[in-house]
Amino acid sequence: MSRNCNIRAPQCAAVARAPSARPSHHPGIRNAMSNTIPHTLRAALLLNVLLMPLAATAATIGDGEPYSLDIGGRLMWDLDNYEGALNADGDGDWRFNTQLRRARLEMSGTLPGDFDWVLDVNYLESTNDTELHAAGLRYSGWKVANVFFGRTKEPFGLEELASSKAIVTMRRNVFTDATDTDSQPNYGLLLNGFAGPVGWAAGIFNPDGNPTDEDGSDRLAFTGRVFGAPLNDGDRVLHLGLAATDRNLDAAESLRGFGLRAAETGDRIPSASILADADRQLGLEALYMDGPWSLQAEAFWRSLDGADGGPDGTVDSQYLQAAWTVTGESRGYRAGSGVPDMVKPSSGRGAVELVARVERIAFDVDGAAEQRGRILVAGANYYPNRNVKLMFNVSHADTTRLVADGAEDDGLAVTARIQVAF
Template sequence: MKPYRSLLTLALLAALAAPAAHAEVALDVIGGSEISFEGLVQADFYNFDTDGIDYGADVSTDLDGKDYLQELRRAELVLKGKGPGNIEWVLGYDAKDDKWLDANVKYKFGNNANHFIQVGQFKQPGATMEELSSTKNNDFISKSSITNSLGTPRRVGVQYNYGDNNWALTASYFGRELTRNREHGSGYAVRGYWAPINEAGNILHFGASYIDKDTDSDGIRLRARPMADMVPTRFVDTGSSLTSAASLNNHTDRVSVIGAEALWVTGPFKLQGEYMTIDAQRYGGPADFTGSGYYVSGLWNLTGETWGYKAGVPTTPLPSEPTKGLWQLGLRYDAIDLTDGAVVGGEMDSITAGVNWYWRSNFKFMLNYAMVNQEKGVLEDNPNMLEARVQFYW
């Protein structure tokens, strides 16, 4: 049995042994810290109507001719602590991907949850609003192409946040990712947001972010999966064009990303969109590279629930009637362009339709259909796919 399966089995038994279903399992109070245990398990299934690429292969070098792919997507185990005083801490690990998640300590000034300093590994303010939202409440099975390709998620660093329920400014300085042989390169990020309307069932939000980071002389490789997170093959890919493998004299030195975001909630409807543009600054003669992407999505809670709002991101409510569950319909348009001048990374746009069912407090079922169009120079590849996810969380 693989190590992550053994660890996951023990975690599931602990969660199921709890007296009742909860969003978290309270463990103990140690040293004035109230410790709780959370977990998230996701299993995905993809069925491809492929064009020219074997997306059902387990790895890009093992083309098996299958038109489907199924795998455990996440197995996240998280310990959280509140106290003593205004201190909060979290230690998370993904047993499936063998990597550390949030692992940090936060100090809140006064009783203001939006005024704090944080040290450790955390999601950077230069990530998308979608990335900053809770993974268990993803609107679609695959996150947007800009979230997966252009944003900078978790890194080790220090962050200062100042604001209130309706606005905030965040600044961070970061280094490498905590897990070895993952993302690295130091940099800084800032994000600001403002919700001129913020009341129950009626939210209007605007935000912007900026990130600047070093590539540690390795350059950067930008690529996008065809709206299926576990697919190993990427048609849209800059390859070695922006890395040190291209040339020691013209690889990418620094990268900067500008992001813009907007959110509108009215009753059971939610509309959100984000845009990002990335600039790769290169040594020597070649011109700098610029790529961009965006998405626009809409969600409708068929059972009438509305969204909440916390720390500049929307929050998904529990079902009003647990036995009936919370039903959602969603539609998203997504686009990314990684071609600029001599760098032909390709372009991709997609439409995804989905239905989500949150049942009781711990289960979620998702079904998506995605239509993807990809171009790279004179080449094209246009797969369609049916995706399903089963999720258990506590």
């Protein structure tokens, strides 16, 4: 099994995750969790604690057939400070908010007969509720492809498919944040394969919110991706990819072109919406890594066909991101799933990473002036060890024709994150 693959990246060829170190439990943290996390998540946490001895190593149960269990999780706490158009509800003044961005408990394992499974539970502070994040069963004994059935990510977008633990800015790009393709994972059937430097994935999914057709049947979206690394010699990696999705609208829906946001708790600056009966999206991706340096870029297009003779709309978006690990470590690359990995410190002093990104997005509707948004991000990340990550971002957003005349059309966000993964 490849160390670069796990069931949480279902387009990967191997199935098991290596167990990782777990942080010690502090009474203050334990008391805070008991006051904020609902009963469902507490029960999952208790189950994790009880099963931790089994998670340390693979277990062999009955008739010599291997069963393995891996348990982990992640906590991400954000501190957001923002102003201007990012706080339009507060007249543009500076506003400070904190949010438990992610609190996720994760379990996965293998079963006899080339089967493996995943089950993740996520707590949402914004709704004070829990949700099933990822769940399903995969069969990897078919030579042509692996088959996964359940709730998983659609194969669209390099940054979207990378783990939230591995992205180098606090927020993903504005395009995937603006469409239902980002409302992941979704329920569906996913097939994938990998041979040498080339991999592929294709699936049928019921989009977020369980939309239905006119006859009441679940609406199905079709999504696929092909990727490869023509250069991957350990120190250097060149990754290229292409993805497409048809949201397969069966009836007219009111769809917004995009929403611009630079802080998770800040205001989303919305573009116009149109009534559409078709929604198709295309994405191109590129990643180059050379030791501690990396360049990452994606370009997206979204075509919305106007319903009932109404105007069509087109969204196009691009971003370019550069990262440098000052202490010399590489981000790493998961060849089987075609995504970058997180930095792992090589010494007790930890690792320091600097990042800069520019991204733009535009919505063009027939007969109307184009609406545009742009975000510039500068950031620094510190990894004290392989389980803890501290993030700091300064983001500036500016808009064209997105706000009313006389309103502030730009804003600044200063954000930080404390991340623990185990």
